[in-house]
Amino acid sequence: NSPLGMLSISSRDAQNTIPHITKKQLSTVDVFVPDLSTQLNIIETNNKIDQLTLDLADHKKQLWRHPKAINSINKKLAFFEKDEKVDHWIDSLPFPISSILWKYFSTNETSKKEEHLLHFFEAFSEFVSMLMISAFNTNKEIYETESHKWKGEGKFEDWYLRADFGGWNNLAANLSKATRTLLNEKDSMTRCNEMFGNPEEAFLEFITSKSLINILSDVREYRNKWKGHGGVANEKEHKNRVTILEAKLTELRKLIGDGFSSCKIISANSNTYSNGIYTFNAKELTGNRTPFNEIDIESLIPLDKNKLYIVHSGQNKPIELVPFIKFNQETGACYYYSSMKDSKVRWISFHYEEAAELSEELDDKIEEMLNILKRNTE
Numbered sequence: 001n002s003p004l005g006m007l008s009i010s011s012r013d014a015q016n017t018i019p020h021i022t023k024k025q026l027s028t029v030d031v032f033v034p035d036l037s038t039q040l041n042i043i044e045t046n047n048k049i050d051q052l053t054l055d056l057a058d059h060k061k062q063l064w065r066h067p068k069a070i071n072s073i074n075k076k077l078a079f080f081e082k083d084e085k086v087d088h089w090i091d092s093l094p095f096p097i098s099s100i101l102w103k104y105f106s107t108n109e110t111s112k113k114e115e116h117l118l119h120f121f122e123a124f125s126e127f128v129s130m131l132m133i134s135a136f137n138t139n140k141e142i143y144e145t146e147s148h149k150w151k152g153e154g155k156f157e158d159w160y161l162r163a164d165f166g167g168w169n170n171l172a173a174n175l176s177k178a179t180r181t182l183l184n185e186k187d188s189m190t191r192c193n194e195m196f197g198n199p200e201e202a203f204l205e206f207i208t209s210k211s212l213i214n215i216l217s218d219v220r221e222y223r224n225k226w227k228g229h230g231g232v233a234n235e236k237e238h239k240n241r242v243t244i245l246e247a248k249l250t251e252l253r254k255l256i257g258d259g260f261s262s263c264k265i266i267s268a269n270s271n272t273y274s275n276g277i278y279t280f281n282a283k284e285l286t287g288n289r290t291p292f293n294e295i296d297i298e299s300l301i302p303l304d305k306n307k308l309y310i311v312h313s314g315q316n317k318p319i320e321l322v323p324f325i326k327f328n329q330e331t332g333a334c335y336y337y338s339s340m341k342d343s344k345v346r347w348i349s350f351h352y353e354e355a356a357e358l359s360e361e362l363d364d365k366i367e368e369m370l371n372i373l374k375r376n377t378e
Contacts, residue, residue: 117242119350169213267283278298282295301317
């Protein structure tokens with residue numbers, strides 16, 4: 001089931017209307033395995049994981065059967081927690097969202113944890129919307145054909161002038177539905193994969209998942225309830241809210257899985273050009289550890305140092321990200337587009353406290369960005 005294994009199997013596909021592999025063809029599939037010593041180490045480690053999984057499942061079963069035993073169960077869980085918890089996972093996420101989760105992880109103040117988690121989910125909604133709209137923006141034909149499915153109408157036509165959690169959720173839901181439709185149709189599946197940069201299946205599965213939209217919608221409802229009608233919250237109430245949000249974070253973590261493991265958000269620096277190939281030195285915007293790793297990227301297209309791109313493993317055509325998020329190389333700050341009023345564009349950062357907001361005059365580049373959401377398809 002690894003990407004290499006799936007590629008090996010698909011190479012024997014009979015390429016008929018309904019894909020199939022005969023027993024004879026299956027017998028010729030190459031199976032890639034490590035050396036014997038590594039295999040034995042893998043089995044040993046896998047056995048340990050299985051045992052820990054069984055132990056955790058048993059603790060979970062006991063918790064619900066005997067709620068009063070919660071203190072003793074918590075003591076047993078301390079063995080699994082160590083001092084790491086979710087920090088390794090956070091550090092594997094793209095910087096624009098990882099930086100917000102680090103704010104949540106690094107504070108002990110409950111009200112701040114609640115605030116950072118709410119910021120994270122709202123930013124995540126804008127982030128996945130940006131990934132999908134950027135993919136559609138690479139293929140004008142598909143964009144013009146499909147964009148009516150997510151363009152706002154009536155009173156929602158100009159929602160992006162004051163973008164909020166609900167607006168991004170609605171956009172993400174419509175974009176993911178349109179993407180699923182393209183992926184489910186044989187005639188458009190290949191083109192859809194290409195416009196996303198030919199990612200691994202795990203990536204497309206999670207960003208187009210209905211469960212993702214449900215998680216984001218649930219959090220938005222919580223936020224509206226707490227901020228709109230919740231009154232002043234005491235420490236106990238903040239703790240309860242954090243518990244609810246952490247449960248949603250766990251759901252999201254399960255859903256994402258290793259979806260981001262085979263792709264990188266990059267900011268290009270210098271480049272060389274030879275034999276039709278650009279070789280870029282680029283910053284890999286992963287985690288919250290600065291300075292960021294510098295990597296070399298081979299690309300068939302030139303990259304703008306003022307833009308962000310997403311590139312998938314084994315691919316050499318990065319996808320330019322529509323700039324709803326901007327990255328300042330000097331300060332390391334990430335800003336999310338928020339609103340526009342009277343030709344003033346507002347950007348907010350959920351992690352950079354030295355300058356949490358930016359205000360810019362509307363220019364051609366920003367107008368082009370906003371036009372992507374209201375492009376005329378007639």
